[in-house]
Amino acid sequence: MYKLTEEQRWYIIIEWKKGSLNVPEVVRSFNCHRSAVYRVIDYYRRHNDVNYTDRYNAGRPPALNPTQIEQLDRIMQQNRSVTAAELLSLTHFNTTERTIRRYRFALGYRPRKSVIKVKINNSNEHRRYQFATAHHHADIKKYIFEDECYIGLRNTQQIVWCKQGEPTPKKTISSLRAHINLIGFIWWDAYIFYRFNQWLNSDSYCETVDLLLSEHLPQLNGYLYVSDGIKWHRSAQFKQWCHQYDIELCEWPGLVVEPGFFGML
Numbered sequence: 001m002y003k004l005t006e007e008q009r010w011y012i013i014i015e016w017k018k019g020s021l022n023v024p025e026v027v028r029s030f031n032c033h034r035s036a037v038y039r040v041i042d043y044y045r046r047h048n049d050v051n052y053t054d055r056y057n058a059g060r061p062p063a064l065n066p067t068q069i070e071q072l073d074r075i076m077q078q079n080r081s082v083t084a085a086e087l088l089s090l091t092h093f094n095t096t097e098r099t100i101r102r103y104r105f106a107l108g109y110r111p112r113k114s115v116i117k118v119k120i121n122n123s124n125e126h127r128r129y130q131f132a133t134a135h136h137h138a139d140i141k142k143y144i145f146e147d148e149c150y151i152g153l154r155n156t157q158q159i160v161w162c163k164q165g166e167p168t169p170k171k172t173i174s175s176l177r178a179h180i181n182l183i184g185f186i187w188w189d190a191y192i193f194y195r196f197n198q199w200l201n202s203d204s205y206c207e208t209v210d211l212l213l214s215e216h217l218p219q220l221n222g223y224l225y226v227s228d229g230i231k232w233h234r235s236a237q238f239k240q241w242c243h244q245y246d247i248e249l250c251e252w253p254g255l256v257v258e259p260g261f262f263g264m265l
Contacts, residue, residue: 004032006062007106009040009050010069014107016041063099072100073107081114131251135224141188144220144247146209146227148200152179183208187223190216202235210241221246228252 004012008030015021027034044050051062064072068091075082075090082090084097084104093100181199185192192212198204213220225247227233234249242249 004030004036004040005106006051007103010066010103011106011108012037012040013044013050014069014073063095064093064103068093069103069107072103076104076107076109138224142223143250144185144187144223144225146183146185146225146233148181148183148196150179150181183212185212187220200232202232202237205232205235206237206241209238217245222248224248224250226250226252 012021012026015026021037023034023037026032026037040050049066071091072087072093075087079086079090084100087100087104088095088097091100181196183194183196194208194212196208200208225242227250229252232238239249
């Protein structure tokens with residue numbers, strides 16, 4: 001029992017009080033016997049503490065008491081992205097950031113990248129549901145996906161030091177070192193990528209699409225054309241072009257349908 005560190009014993013108690021203590025996992029992680037885990041819990045029940053006061057535990061007193069450790073765990077539950085410095089500021093404990101990091105680690109917290117989830121409103125939710133309903137049985141082999149982008153190599157910035165409230169100095173350069181405009185089309189059995197020079201508008205977009213897809217148009221009759229909602233993708237000229245070649249312009253929802261959304265139908 002005395003081979004377990006104070007942080008390990010507190011981890012056992014915290015998980016036990018939350019009802020999520022996995023004894024076999026603790027035994028593997030701490031390289032101890034399962035009876036040691038239950039002795040820690042038994043000692044806590046009798047003394048409301050995990051710091052043994054007999055001769056085997058002589059030395060420096062613990063940095064945080066049981067109440068402070070529970071407070072630390074509670075704040076971590078409420079502020080998942082808080083740093084050790086911020087934890088110290090929130091708790092006002094008389095200790096160091098290093099100690100906070102040590103207890104945080106002992107409580108079982110590990111760094112992860114947060115999961116990104118886009119906020120949606122009721123209108124977007126309704127549009128997504130309508131899209132999923134309309135295309136539930138659609139043939140993915142008859143979709144054309146299109147997008148265009150700008151790629152520039154312009155690593156010309158530098159680190160500058162400014163006081164709070166001061167504007168950031170601008171660095172003037174003669175020109176961008178390199179940049180290209182790309183447009184791409186992907187469908188089931190083919191793809192096209194093309195570099196263009198001019199900035200797109202309703203007219204130039206129609207001309208570019210017609211140029212790149214001209215030899216494939218007989219094959220693409222009846223296909224669904226998927227692109228984002230930028231204005232030249234929904235212009236009257238492009239809608240007329242789609243109608244001319246029997247291509248359906250897809251009203252893509254504002255937010256992409258999540259995986260598994262069709263299963264709700």
